[in-house]
Amino acid sequence: xxxxxxxxxxxxxxxxxxxxxxxxxxxxxxxxxxxxxxxxxxxxxxxxxxxxxxxxxxxxxxxxxxxxxxxxxxxxxxxxxxxxxxxxxxxxxxxxxxxxxxxxxxxxxxxxxxxxxxxxxxxxxxxxxxxxxxxxxxxxxxxxxxxxxxxxxxxxxxxxxxxxxxxxxxxxxxxxxxxxxxxxxxxxxxxxxxxxxxxxxxx
Numbered sequence: 001x002x003x004x005x006x007x008x009x010x011x012x013x014x015x016x017x018x019x020x021x022x023x024x025x026x027x028x029x030x031x032x033x034x035x036x037x038x039x040x041x042x043x044x045x046x047x048x049x050x051x052x053x054x055x056x057x058x059x060x061x062x063x064x065x066x067x068x069x070x071x072x073x074x075x076x077x078x079x080x081x082x083x084x085x086x087x088x089x090x091x092x093x094x095x096x097x098x099x100x101x102x103x104x105x106x107x108x109x110x111x112x113x114x115x116x117x118x119x120x121x122x123x124x125x126x127x128x129x130x131x132x133x134x135x136x137x138x139x140x141x142x143x144x145x146x147x148x149x150x151x152x153x154x155x156x157x158x159x160x161x162x163x164x165x166x167x168x169x170x171x172x173x174x175x176x177x178x179x180x181x182x183x184x185x186x187x188x189x190x191x192x193x194x195x196x197x198x199x200x201x202x203x
Contacts, residue, residue, distance in 0.1 A: 022155055024128045027137050030158075032116040035062045038185055039160075040178040043070075047171045058175075059189055060112040067190040068109075079192045080104070086192050095194055098203045106146035108165055111139075111153075126150075134161065 022030055037060045045052045054074050060066035067079040075090040080100055088095040104110050110122060121142065128137040139151040152164040164174040194200065 022128060022135060022137065022158055024125045024137070027125045027128060027139075027153070028119045028123065029116060031111055032062070032119060034112075034182045036060070036182055036184050037112045037180070038183065039180040041175045042178065044174045044176070045171050046173075047169070058112075059185065060109065061185075061187075061190075062113060062115055063187075064113045065187065065190050066109055066113055067192070077192055079190060081190070088192050088194065088198070090195075093197060094199045094201060095192070096201050096203060106141060106143050106148070108148060108151055108163055111151070111163075123151075 020026065037058065039058050041056055041058055043054050043056060045054075054070055054072075056068060056070045058066070058068050063082070065079075065081050068077065070076045077086075077088040079086045079088075083100055085098045085100050086095060087098070104113065105118075105122060111119070114122065124140045124142055126138040126140050128135055130136075133156060135155045137153045137155070139153065141149055141151075148165040148167055150165060152162075154161040154164075160177055160180050162174060162176045164172070166172050
């Protein structure tokens with residue numbers, strides 16, 4: 001009997017968590033529970049009348065590591081582990097290696113690499129409101145010197161659709177996510193393979 005009760009108890013609370021709708025109160029905790037992110041994206045950057053689109057792949061985990069691969073025409077890869085930031089530019093035939101420090105505390109990538117305590121220190125969820133078929137959550141930075149003041153996450157039935165923000169250069173940036181997966185992947189997928197002939201510059 002005790003085993004049956006325990007089983008029902010677990011099923012009940014599992015159902016509560018996974019069936020729970022995203023709200024202003026639980027958004028950061030919801031993101032924190034996603035320990036891995038692997039997704040394709042289409043990034044649109046707009047300023048005045050100029051628009052630029054580029055496709056890419058984003059992989060990140062809650063250990064603080066990530067990798068962003070931009071396709072044509074940028075041909076750039078950015079990766080970070082616990083110690084360094086790596087930026088590979090195939091057009092310049094150069095990879096920069098920079099001590100990591102706290103570069104990502106006030107950038108959108110922190111939503112996918114920081115743990116819940118840090119997320120609560122960095123951000124405040126202003127609202128999560130329905131818009132037509134989607135849910136749009138507005139997130140405010142707690143730091144006045146942040147790279148972005150507001151971020152917008154769009155969900156459909158708890159599935160992440162996009163991330164948008166306005167940066168310090170007054171650029172409107174929107175990342176539309178495609179084939180989002182929260183499944184674990186090997187850390188080796190976050191490393192950069194450096195082609196022959198690339199100059200490695202340490203800063």
